[in-house]
Amino acid sequence: MNSSVSIQTLRRLPLYLHYLKSDATESDTVSATVIAEALGLNDVQVRKDLGSVSGSGKPKKGYVRKELIGELEKFIGYNNHIGAVLIGAGNLGRALLSYSGFSDYGLEIVAAFDRSNVVVGSYAGGRRVLPMSELGRVCREENVKLGIITVPASGAQEACDKLVAEGVTAIWNFAPITLKVPERVHVENENLASSLAVLSKHLNV
Template sequence: MDEKIISARTLRRLPVYLHYLNSIQDHCRNISATAISEEFGLNDVQVRKDLNAVSGTGRPKTGYVVTELIAQIESVLDCRTESKTVLVGAGNLGKALLSYEGFRDFGLNIIAAFDNSPTICGTLVNGKPVLPLTDLETVCREKHIQLGIITVPASQAQEICDRLAACGITAIWNFAPTILRVPAGVLVENENLASSLAILSKHLRAEKGGAPT
C-alpha cells in the first residue's frame, strides 16, 4: 500500500534516472540527488522529489544506495513483466518499429502486426507475422493482448483505436498524428513525431529569420 501517486512528468524522468544508475552501479555505492541533478542539468529538489515518489530512503550526507534505487524504480516501472502487444499498420513506420529490437529491453513483446494490404499480409517482418486486419479481434482476445501500437494513417487511427479498446486493450501507443478518444480506463500515449518536428522546425526558423537571442 505504499503506492504513491506519481505524476506523469516524474514517471517520464524515472527511466532516465534508471539508465544512469545502471551505468554507474559498478563503481558507485551511493549517489546524491544533487549529483544526479548536475548530471542532467535539472534542479536538485526536483530530482529529490522524483526519487521520493518511489523511494524515500535517502540519508543526509550519504545520498541514496544505488542498488536500492535501481530496484525501486524497476519495481515501479515494472519493465521486467512482459507486455503482450500488437501493432496495427505495417507501413513504413510500422515495419520500422517491428524491426526495432530495442523494445524487448522494456518488456515489450510484439506478438503480431495487422494490415489490410493483401501484398503485405501473410509475410513476416523481423520474424513477426503480418495478419489481415479482420483477424485483429480474434487474436487480441485469444492471446490476451494488453497493449496496442497504432501506426496507421491518422484518418483510420480512431477506428482502430475503438476496435482495440473493444477487445479489452487498456493501453495504446499512438504514432498517428491525431488525438484519440478512448473510454475511461484506457490510456493513450502519443508519440507524435509531427509534433516533435514542429517544435524543431519552429526553432530552426526562429534561428534563421529572427532574433538570435
C-alpha cells in the same frame, strides 16, 4: 513511498534508471544531487521524484545504487512482461517491429496487423503480418492490453476503436490525430510531426 506519482515524475524515472545503469557512476552510493547534476535537472525535483518511489535514501549518504535501480524498475513495471499488438505495418510500423530495444522495457510486440492485402502475409521484424480479422483471437489468446497504432491519420480512429473493442486499455499512438477513447483507456501520443514542427520553426526563424 507512494504508488501514485504524477505523469511528469513518471516520465523522468526512466532517465534516472538509465543514468544509474550507465557506466557514468562507479560508486556504490549515489545522491539526488549527483543525479540531478548529471542529467541537467533541478535537484529539489530529483529528490522529490526519488522520494516518491524509494524509501531507502539516507540523508547525506543518498541511495545504494543497486537498491535504487531495483526500486525504480519495480515501480515503473519494467520487470512485468507487456505483450502488445501493432496495427499498421507500413514504414513506421516495420521500424518499430524491427527495433530490438523494447525488450529492455519488458515490451514484446506479439503480433502485427494490417488492413491491406498487399501487406498481410509479408514479414516484418521476424513476424508475419496478420489480417485484421485475426486481431480479436490474438488479443484474447495472448491477453493483450496494449495496442500500438502506426497507421496513417485517416485510419487511426478505426484501428483504435477495434483495439478498444478487444479489451485493450492502453494505446501508444503514432498517428498524428487525437484519438477518442472511453475514460478507462489511456492514450500516449508519440507525435513525430509535432516535434518536427517545433524543430522546423526553430531552424527557420
